[in-house]
Amino acid sequence: MTSVILVIGEQQGGIADALRAADLRMIHHADTDAAREWLAARWPAAVVVSPRPASLELVRELRGHEPDGVTPILVAATDPADPAIGTAIAAGCDDVLTPPCPPAVVRARIDGLLRRADYQRAAARHLGPRLHQRLTAGTATGHGDTETVDACVLFTDLCGFTALSQTGASAERLFGMVSARLAAQVTAIHDRGGFVAGFSGDGLMALFDGPERGRRAATCALAILTTDRDDHTALPLAAGLHAGQVALGDLGSPQHLDYTAIGAPVNVAARLCGAARPGQVLVSEAARHLAGDGLPFARPRERRLRGLAAPVRVYSLAPVTTTEQH
Numbered sequence: 001m002t003s004v005i006l007v008i009g010e011q012q013g014g015i016a017d018a019l020r021a022a023d024l025r026m027i028h029h030a031d032t033d034a035a036r037e038w039l040a041a042r043w044p045a046a047v048v049v050s051p052r053p054a055s056l057e058l059v060r061e062l063r064g065h066e067p068d069g070v071t072p073i074l075v076a077a078t079d080p081a082d083p084a085i086g087t088a089i090a091a092g093c094d095d096v097l098t099p100p101c102p103p104a105v106v107r108a109r110i111d112g113l114l115r116r117a118d119y120q121r122a123a124a125r126h127l128g129p130r131l132h133q134r135l136t137a138g139t140a141t142g143h144g145d146t147e148t149v150d151a152c153v154l155f156t157d158l159c160g161f162t163a164l165s166q167t168g169a170s171a172e173r174l175f176g177m178v179s180a181r182l183a184a185q186v187t188a189i190h191d192r193g194g195f196v197a198g199f200s201g202d203g204l205m206a207l208f209d210g211p212e213r214g215r216r217a218a219t220c221a222l223a224i225l226t227t228d229r230d231d232h233t234a235l236p237l238a239a240g241l242h243a244g245q246v247a248l249g250d251l252g253s254p255q256h257l258d259y260t261a262i263g264a265p266v267n268v269a270a271r272l273c274g275a276a277r278p279g280q281v282l283v284s285e286a287a288r289h290l291a292g293d294g295l296p297f298a299r300p301r302e303r304r305l306r307g308l309a310a311p312v313r314v315y316s317l318a319p320v321t322t323t324e325q326h
Contacts, residue, residue, distance in 0.1 A: 004042075005110065008035045008058060009050030019048065019076075021103035024110065032058045046072040046110055046117075049093070051084035056091045063092035070120040072113035146249035146262075149209045152217035152287055153246065153265045154194070155273035156185060156224065156239045157203035164235065178202050181237075188223050192216040197248075197260045203273070207246070207261055214290020217241055218317060221281045222295065226319040236279045240272025241317075243286040271305040272314065281317040288315045 007019065007028040019026065027044075029035040032054045039062070047062065049055040059073055072095070075088035080098040088096070094113055097106060158181065165174055182204060186196055193216055194208040208217040221239045244265035250257040265286075272282040288297060298316040305312055 004044050005046045005048060006035065006038070006044035007048045008032060009052055009055040018097070018099075018101045018103045018106045022107040022110070023103075024107065036061075043067060044071070045114060046074070048074045048076055048097070049088070051075050051077045051082055051088055053084075056084070056088055059088065059091040059093060070117040072110065072117055074110070074113070146247040148245055149207075149248055150213070150244070151246050151248075151261065151265070152208040152213045152241060152243045152290060153261065153269040154189075154206045154208070154217050154221055154239060154241050155203060155269045156206075156221075156237055157273050159236045159238050159278040161202040161235055181235075184227060185224050188220050188227075192220040192223075194220060198258065205261070205266070205269075207248075214243060214287055215292050217243075217287065218281075218283065218291035218295055222317060222319060225279060225281060238273055238276035238278055239281040240269045240274070240276055240283075241281055241287045242269040242272060242284040243290050244268075267307070268305070268312070271307060272312075275303060275305055275314075279318055283315045283317050285313045285315075 003025055005024050005026045007026050008030075009032070010030050027038070029038060035058060043066070047059075049059055056075075059075075062071065062073065063069070073093045074095045074097055075085060075093040076097040077085050077088075078099060080096075085096055085098075095109055097109070158178070161174075161178070178201075181202075182199065185204060185206075189196060189206045192208070193210065194206045196204055197207050198205045206217075206220075208214075208220070218241065221241055225237060225239065242265045244263065246261040246263035246265055248261050249259070251260050251262070252258055268284060272284065276282040282303070283291070283297070285300070288300075291297075295317060296319070298318075300313045300315050302311040303314045
């Protein structure tokens, strides 16, 4: 994203003068096709459009394709009573500029929207895309409310991290290492339509719901382990995968809430992760069924897991080595 304000369409009268005098870094395209070509290679900090139909159609396109959904878009109209202003707001514009509009006001309005966008981006990074989308769409449940979903639950854990932490390595070094490893896992999870439901020390819990959830979860776990196997300097990773119905909701108090999952599948996935060897995913029968064929599952074995009364049939999933492929 650039720091440029993209101005699209002809801006008439005082609005054009105010934009020029507001000391903003701008680029102007009177033609919407030229603006589309510019947008294909870069993204602006904010957009100012005219209320013409072609410009408003471009606004709809921008809202459908922008990287993060929070780019400030303003419509500049010469007539405050122009009915196209309502159409512009419905299309996705955040604010309206109409004369008289002193340069200081224009600058303040745009700066305010840019600060809001920065806050929303920071919030999205801390909340994760799933929860951020729920909050911005107004669909988040209240404290104590839950929804029941069919999900695949993935737990991961760095093997040997506790021992490494006792070797005298600085807290900053350990934090940086864990952060980098978790970041790679989060990327793999998001790329496959999952979301992180919580971090726990040097591991995480992720959920996959919807169609093909088992396949997506299994290939995600496999991708994470394959990356780890190829990095010979990294601590090995273990993981557990189970499927079933979980309760999703905001857990905690009105002062601090976490959006997470509770249920038997969560507990079983955590136990499978704890029982897995370094470089291995232990997968339950339910998750194996949803994952489908074509993945390197080993023959099932009966395993006793801590806290569970009966043995559990589990499948081992691990990356195939070059030697094994031949």
